[in-house]
Every structure is written in structure tokens, then in C-alpha cells.
Amino acid sequence: MRRRQNADTSASPGRLCRGFAPLGAVVAVAAALLAGCGRPQPYVSDTRLSRGLVVVLPGIEGRSPFNEAICEGLNDGGVDWAIELHDWTSAWLGPIGNLRAEQRNRRKASELADRVQRYRMAYPGRPVVLVGQSGGGAIAVWTIEALPPGQNVKGAVLLAAAMSPQYMLDEALRRAEEGLVSFHSQRDWLFLGVGTATQGTMDRQFLSSAGRVGFNRPDSPLRQRLYDKLYEIAWQPSMAQTGYEGTHLSSGASRFVAAYVAPLVLAHGWDADLIERVQAPRGAPE
Numbered sequence: 001m002r003r004r005q006n007a008d009t010s011a012s013p014g015r016l017c018r019g020f021a022p023l024g025a026v027v028a029v030a031a032a033l034l035a036g037c038g039r040p041q042p043y044v045s046d047t048r049l050s051r052g053l054v055v056v057l058p059g060i061e062g063r064s065p066f067n068e069a070i071c072e073g074l075n076d077g078g079v080d081w082a083i084e085l086h087d088w089t090s091a092w093l094g095p096i097g098n099l100r101a102e103q104r105n106r107r108k109a110s111e112l113a114d115r116v117q118r119y120r121m122a123y124p125g126r127p128v129v130l131v132g133q134s135g136g137g138a139i140a141v142w143t144i145e146a147l148p149p150g151q152n153v154k155g156a157v158l159l160a161a162a163m164s165p166q167y168m169l170d171e172a173l174r175r176a177e178e179g180l181v182s183f184h185s186q187r188d189w190l191f192l193g194v195g196t197a198t199q200g201t202m203d204r205q206f207l208s209s210a211g212r213v214g215f216n217r218p219d220s221p222l223r224q225r226l227y228d229k230l231y232e233i234a235w236q237p238s239m240a241q242t243g244y245e246g247t248h249l250s251s252g253a254s255r256f257v258a259a260y261v262a263p264l265v266l267a268h269g270w271d272a273d274l275i276e277r278v279q280a281p282r283g284a285p286e
Contacts, residue, residue, distance in 0.1 A: 057136030077262020137161025179229030
């Protein structure tokens with residue numbers, strides 16, 4: 001597959017850490033806050049930030065090739081916005097500790113919500129989409145919930161979310177303008193079946209995760225209308241052509257993300273027709 005190259009090199013994260021580019025203090029500070037001064041963020045630049053922002057949230061393992069592939073896939077799929085890989089995890093806690101530290105994780109989500117607000121102040125009207133894989137799906141939901149009234153994001157895409165099926169998504173759905181899209185797979189029996197049944201979900205329930213069996217929908221008519229903005233896409237065999245085999249670790253395959261997730265990010269509006277088009281069987285992009 002021919003990979004798109006990142007042509008926006010006007011202000012790399014490294015340059016922003018050494019000294020702000022002369023594009024205005026607010027913009028430079030926002031870019032530095034998003035890019036960070038740690039590991040490289042190859043898809044964050046002034047030009048990309050001016051178009052929109054995708055925050056990619058890894059699973060409990062933290063930043064790794066598994067979630068770096070998500071960023072690559074978004075770029076390959078034509079997303080020319082800033083794509084930041086935001087590592088919310090603690091190396092000291094380790095994967096299981098990250099899974100169990102609900103209070104800490106909600107605090108990290110609140111901190112990310114503050115950063116999203118600062119981005120929106122620096123770039124008014126630009127779209128923000130969160131993409132959370134596994135434990136990162138919970139961080140995405142909690143980040144949206146932590147936004148103050150009147151501060152919304154475009155939406156979130158959850159890949160194999162390690163959340164309980166009965167988790168109430170009402171507040172996140174209210175603050176996600178286009179809604180939430182959740183990819184799930186019954187084949188994810190090891191990590192989101194046995195794993196979360198014995199070690200717990202991110203919201204500390206001991207059962208198969210929504211990333212395996214889907215989210216429960218409410219009986220109340222009022223809440224049902226709100227849940228019309230929850231779009232769930234079940235794994236299908238044709239997705240294996242893009243590297244997603246229905247298993248947990250393949251849920252962030254770059255070709256899958258390019259084919260199925262990037263179109264969601266770039267779409268102006270989310271509705272049932274869009275979801276039907278996105279999940280239509282097809283092969284990997286050329």
C-alpha cells in the first residue's frame with residue numbers, strides 16, 4: 001500500500017519545544033501543549049492544527065506500535081488535521097494498574113478535556129474527534145463528559161472499548177455533536193471476554209466488554225432518542241482484508257483505520273446512511 005507522506009512540516013513538535021514559531025502566542029502555546037515535548041508527534045503541525053484535531057487514545061499498554069498504526073491509518077485515509085497520540089497511561093502502574101485506576105483515569109480525562117478547550121480557544125470552529133482504542137475508549141467517553149456546558153466535540157470513535165455494556169453514555173452523547181461510533185467484535189473473546197470478566201472493565205465491572213458485545217440501549221423513549229446518536233458497527237469478515245481480524249490487537253490496524261475510521265472523521269455529518277456506507281464490505285485502500 002502506498003502511504004501518504006506528511007507534507008505539513010512548517011512547525012514540528014520538536015521545533016515548538018525549542019522555540020515558538022512566529023504565528024501568534026496563543027496558537028504556538030496551543031500547538032506546544034498538544035504536541036508535547038516528549039516523543040515525536042509526526043502528524044502535529046501549525047498547518048494541520050488549523051484544520052482540525054484528532055486525539056488518539058491508546059489502550060492500557062500506553063503508546064506502542066499498535067496505536068501508532070491508528071495515527072498512520074488516519075493519515076493514509078486522507079485526514080490532514082493534526083493527529084495527536086495522547087498517552088494517558090502510567091508506566092509505573094503498568095497495564096493492569098492502568099486498567100484498575102479508575103479515579104486516576106477520570107482525572108486524566110478531565111485534564112485532556114481542559115486541553116481540548118484550549119485548542120478550541122486557539123482554533124475556533126475547528127472540529128475535534130477522539131479515537132479511543134480499548135481502555136482509551138473509556139478515556140474518550142470520560143473526556144467528553146468532563147467538558148463544561150457549551151463545550152462540545154464533533155464526536156468519538158471507539159475501537160474495541162473496554163467499558164461495560166451497561167455504561168450510561170447519555171452525557172457523552174449530549175456533548176458529542178455527531179455522536180459516538182463503536183466498533184465491536186464477538187471474536188475479541190480473550191481480552192474483552194475473559195480478560196475484563198476477570199480483571200474488570202475500565203469502569204470496574206467484571207463481565208464481557210461493550211467492545212465485544214455492544215452497548216445496552218435504554219428502554220425510556222426520551223433516552224432512546226438520545227441513543228440514536230450511538231452508532232455500533234459489528235466486525236464482519238470482509239474487514240479482515242484491511243487487517244482487522246476481529247481480535248483485540250488488530251482493532252487498530254492502519255489499513256482498517258484508513259478504510260473505516262478516516263471516512264467517519266472527515267464526514268460532515270454522521271447518520272445511519274453514513275454508517276451503512278462506511279461498513280459496506282470492501283477491501284483495503286490502494
